[in-house]
Amino acid sequence: MPIFTIRPARALALAVGLIVFLSSCLYPSLTRAQPPAIPLANVYHQSVDLQAYWVSEKLDGVRAYWDGEQFWSRGGHVYAAPPWFTEQFPDQPLDGELWSGRGRFAQLSGVVRKQQPVAEEWQAVRFHAFDLPIKNTPFTARYQRLKKLVEESGSRYLVFVPQHSITHHEALMAKLDAAVAAGAEGLMLKRKASLYHAGRSDDLLKVKTFEDAEAVVTDHLPGQGKYRGMMGALEVELENGRRFRIGTGFSDADRRSPPPLGATVTFRYRGHTATGLPRFASFLRVRKDEPEAAQ
Numbered sequence: 001m002p003i004f005t006i007r008p009a010r011a012l013a014l015a016v017g018l019i020v021f022l023s024s025c026l027y028p029s030l031t032r033a034q035p036p037a038i039p040l041a042n043v044y045h046q047s048v049d050l051q052a053y054w055v056s057e058k059l060d061g062v063r064a065y066w067d068g069e070q071f072w073s074r075g076g077h078v079y080a081a082p083p084w085f086t087e088q089f090p091d092q093p094l095d096g097e098l099w100s101g102r103g104r105f106a107q108l109s110g111v112v113r114k115q116q117p118v119a120e121e122w123q124a125v126r127f128h129a130f131d132l133p134i135k136n137t138p139f140t141a142r143y144q145r146l147k148k149l150v151e152e153s154g155s156r157y158l159v160f161v162p163q164h165s166i167t168h169h170e171a172l173m174a175k176l177d178a179a180v181a182a183g184a185e186g187l188m189l190k191r192k193a194s195l196y197h198a199g200r201s202d203d204l205l206k207v208k209t210f211e212d213a214e215a216v217v218t219d220h221l222p223g224q225g226k227y228r229g230m231m232g233a234l235e236v237e238l239e240n241g242r243r244f245r246i247g248t249g250f251s252d253a254d255r256r257s258p259p260p261l262g263a264t265v266t267f268r269y270r271g272h273t274a275t276g277l278p279r280f281a282s283f284l285r286v287r288k289d290e291p292e293a294a295q
Contacts, residue, residue, distance in 0.1 A: 036065035036072050037198035038095055039131070044189060044207040046169050052193065054143075054163035055172065057179055058186040058206055059128055061099030062112055062289045066127065068092050077291045082117045085125070088155035094146070095196075096129035096161070102183035109288045130161035130188075131196065139194045139203075163190065176207055210268045213278065214287060217263045218243060223255060230255035234283070236265065242277060249283030259286045 064071045064079055068091040071079035079098070100108045101124075111121040131139070132146040143163060150160040166172050166189075176187050186208035194203035215236035223232030232255075233247035246267055250258075259265050264287040269278035 036067075036074070036076070038063070038065055038074070038133075039194075039197060039204050040200040041188065041204040041206040042200050042202050043211060044172075044205040048189070048202070048205065050166045050168060050172060050189070053166065053189040053191055053205070054139075055166045055175065055207075056130065056161050056163050056188050056190070057184050058188045058208070059097045059099045059161075060102065060105045060185040061097040061108055061128070062105075064096060064098045064112075064127065065133075066094040066096070066129075071098070071127075073290050075290045079112050079291055080115055080117050081112075082119050082122050084119075085122055085157050086155075088153050089127075089158055090149050090153055092149075093133040094127070094129045094149075094158075095131040095133055096127050098125055099128050100124045100126070102185075105285075106288075113288065113290065113292050115292055126157055126159045128159045128161050130190075133196050135196060137195065138192065139190055139196075140192050142196065172207065176209065180209055211270065211278075212266055212268050212284060213238070214264050214266050215239075215246075217259050217261050217265060219261070220258050221245065227255055231258040234258065234265070236267075244277045244281065246281045246283050248281075254283070263287075 062079075063074050065073075066086075066089060068089075070086075071081055073079060098108065098112050100111070108125065111118070111125060129146060129150055132142040132149070134142055134145070147160050150158055166175065172187070179187060186206060189205040189207060191203040194201075197203075215238050217234050218237050219235035220231045221233040221235060222228075223230045230252070231250070233245045235243055235245055237243045246265070249267070266284045266287050267278070267281045268284050269281045271279045273279050
């Protein structure tokens with residue numbers, strides 16, 4: 001009988017492959033996939049034909065993609081929701097936001113990012129569905145199908161996000177002021193005829209009393225004067241590769257323990273400089289919406 005041998009390198013490769021396979025079976029929430037291909041928003045500009053859009057509240061929650069079995073983050077990680085939370089969800093994809101109320105982003109983030117979900121904490125969370133990921137179908141038709149799906153699910157944890165017509169800029173600004181006064185972060189505009197596709201476009205627009213964006217921390221710059229011995233400013237990089245500094249908006253606690261290198265931060269700003277960089281950038285918060293790393 002012939003004797004078969006396996007070279008050490010091949011044996012190691014097989015062992016590693018087996019470990020990865022078993023890990024994905026036993027601990028699916030620790031796996032990472034390609035980020036979901038979701039639409040992202042541009043900023044509203046007054047030249048937009050508002051009659052071509054619907055408006056809804058901008059929820060200050062955590063963006064999540066339901067694939068019919070589990071929630072995925074923008075970065076391609078799984079949110080480990082309790083099984084009872086999704087047991088009545090439809091078995092087809094939904095695009096939406098995990099949300100637990102206005103002004104509660106920090107608390108919500110702490111709940112949904114945990115690898116081991118705490119049932120009591122998830123009781124206050126709802127998944128607010130605002131789109132149905134179907135290709136080659138205008139949003140108007142997707143919206144009607146989404147409404148029916150949510151209603152038929154009977155789940156108390158799945159909420160349909162209603163859309164409303166808006167006619168002109170002044171009406172939009174009045175609606176924005178009322179929403180912000182009530183504690184909302186802002187509004188969202190969705191083009192009625194738009195198709196579902198990934199990336200930023202004017203098919204989806206955010207309307208806020210201030211502009212905001214995200215950047216990745218690349219350096220900590222030392223403070224001067226009363227901030228000596230602490231962080232004075234962050235050097236950050238935009239998604240287009242351009243770098244600039246953020247020096248305001250920090251508490252003393254932030255300066256003593258600044259966001260780590262590689263962290264994504266959200267900042268406010270007012271317009272752009274002649275060279276295209278954000279003007280008067282001010283730190284808002286660290287974006288913590290990705291699930292915690294495995295221990």
